[in-house]
Structures are given as C-alpha cells and as structure tokens.
Amino acid sequence: SQTIHQWPATLVQPVGSPLSLECTVEGTSNPNLYWYRQAAGRGLQLLFYSVGIGQISSEVPQNLSASRPQDRQFILSSKKLLLSDSGFYLCACSPSPSGRADNEQFFGPGTRLTVL
Amino acid sequence: GNSVTQMEGPVTLSEEAFLTINCTYTATGYPSLFWYVQYPGEGLQLLLKATKADDKGSNKGFEATYRKETTSFHLEKGSVQVSDSAVYFCALSPGFQKLVFGTGTRLLVSP
Numbered sequence: 001s002q003t004i005h006q007w008p009a010t011l012v013q014p015v016g017s018p019l020s021l022e023c024t025v026e027g028t029s030n031p032n033l034y035w036y037r038q039a040a041g042r043g044l045q046l047l048f049y050s051v052g053i054g055q056i057s058s059e060v061p062q063n064l065s066a067s068r069p070q071d072r073q074f075i076l077s078s079k080k081l082l083l084s085d086s087g088f089y090l091c092a093c094s095p096s097p098s099g100r101a102d103n104e105q106f107f108g109p110g111t112r113l114t115v116l
Numbered sequence: 117g118n119s120v121t122q123m124e125g126p127v128t129l130s131e132e133a134f135l136t137i138n139c140t141y142t143a144t145g146y147p148s149l150f151w152y153v154q155y156p157g158e159g160l161q162l163l164l165k166a167t168k169a170d171d172k173g174s175n176k177g178f179e180a181t182y183r184k185e186t187t188s189f190h191l192e193k194g195s196v197q198v199s200d201s202a203v204y205f206c207a208l209s210p211g212f213q214k215l216v217f218g219t220g221t222r223l224l225v226s227p
Contacts, residue, residue, distance in 0.1 A: 044217040105215055106162070107152075108159050109158060110157075
C-alpha cells in the first residue's frame with residue numbers, strides 16, 4: 001500500500017520569504033498527486049494536481065506554484081510568502097490513474113505553515 | 117457545479133450517544149461519495165465510501181447511505197466513543213480524478 005511523506009512537519013516563516021514543501025510517495029507508480037490547503041477552521045481547498053511528471057494543473061490563482069520533477073515527488077513552492085498563506089498543507093495521491101469516479105485519495109500527515 | 121454542504125459544528129455528544137452528521141451534495145452526473153476523518157494534527161483518512169445510489173458504506177461502526185432522491189450522504193454511528201472525536205469531511209468525486217470537499221464538521225465526545 002502507498003505511504004505519503006511530507007516535510008517539514010511544521011514551519012514558521014516570515015512574510016516575503018520563499019517556501020518549499022516536499023511530498024514523496026512510496027508503494028505506487030504513476031500516481032495522481034494533489035496539494036490541498038486547509039485554513040484554520042475551514043475546509044480543504046485543492047491548490048494543484050498532477051497526472052504525471054511535469055504536468056501541473058492549478059485550481060486557484062495565487063502566489064504558490066507546484067512542480068513534479070519525479071514520478072513520486074511533488075513540491076509546493078513560493079517566491080514570497082504572504083500572511084494569508086498560513087495553513088495546513090496536505091499532499092494526497094490517488095494510486096489509480098484510470099479516471100474512475102470512485103478513486104479514493106490517500107493523504108499525507110501534512111505540514112503546518114505559519115507566516116508571521 | 118459540484119458542491120458539498122455539511123452541518124456546522126461542533127457537534128458535542130456524550131459517550132455512547134447516537135451520532136448523525138448531515139451531508140448533502142449538488143453534482144452533475146453520478147458522483148461517488150466519501151467520508152474522511154481527520155484526527156487532531158493529522159492528515160485525512162478515508163472512513164467509508166459509496167459509489168452508486170442506495171449503496172451503504174460502513175467502517176468502524178460508522179455508516180452512510182447514498183440517497184440520490186434526497187442528494188444526501190448522512191454519516192451515522194449508533195454509539196460514539198471519546199476516540200471518535202475528530203473532524204469529519206464529506207466529499208464527492210465527479211470523476212476527472214478530483215474530490216470536492218465539504219467544510220468539515222468537528223465532533224467532540226465527552227466521557
């Protein structure tokens with residue numbers, strides 16, 4: 001079964017600093033990968049998803065970007081953080097890229113980002 | 117469009133009480149429906165799912181039935197435990213390998 005690793009687990013960064021969050025997946029090949037943000041007291045917002053190496057789709061306009069340099073590696077970045085970027089960032093994978101509607105997603109442990 | 121509406125929390129119950137968390141959805145086509153659970157400080161875990169109308173998903177004493185006529189997927193458990201305290205998310209998959217989540221409902225169970 002798949003395992004999702006995220007690091008760091010927590011991060012405190014000043015406004016205007018860069019960001020790099022990493023997600024790696026074990027136990028599956030060619031997964032779909034996702035980045036979500038969960039703001040305090042709110043639901044999950046899909047930020048990016050990827051169906052393959054170098055293929056990134058953005059769901060919402062923002063100052064964040066994502067990259068997928070390897071099949072099982074997904075990176076979330078920013079050149080300059082904003083206060084509003086604070087939140088809990090979750091990486092997820094869907095191990096079956098068949099497009100079936102019943103594909104469940106498996107989530108990593110998350111990274112809590114605080115921007116001061 | 118596709119959307120999920122959950123009851124606002126927190127839901128506060130005593131141990132062994134009956135739990136219902138309401139979830140209704142709007143979707144085009146025939147989505148699959150999911151309940152995920154998030155324990156404090158952790159990521160989400162799939163709790164149960166249903167892929168077509170009248171299907172009942174169940175796991176760990178929780179269950180939910182896919183009701184197409186009322187566009188609902190309410191989560192129920194007959195007797196909650198303190199360890200069930202968490203945030204519960206209802207979600208739908210309209211296909212295209214994406215999930216649409218509700219805003220989550222926090223459950224607090226006291227001894």
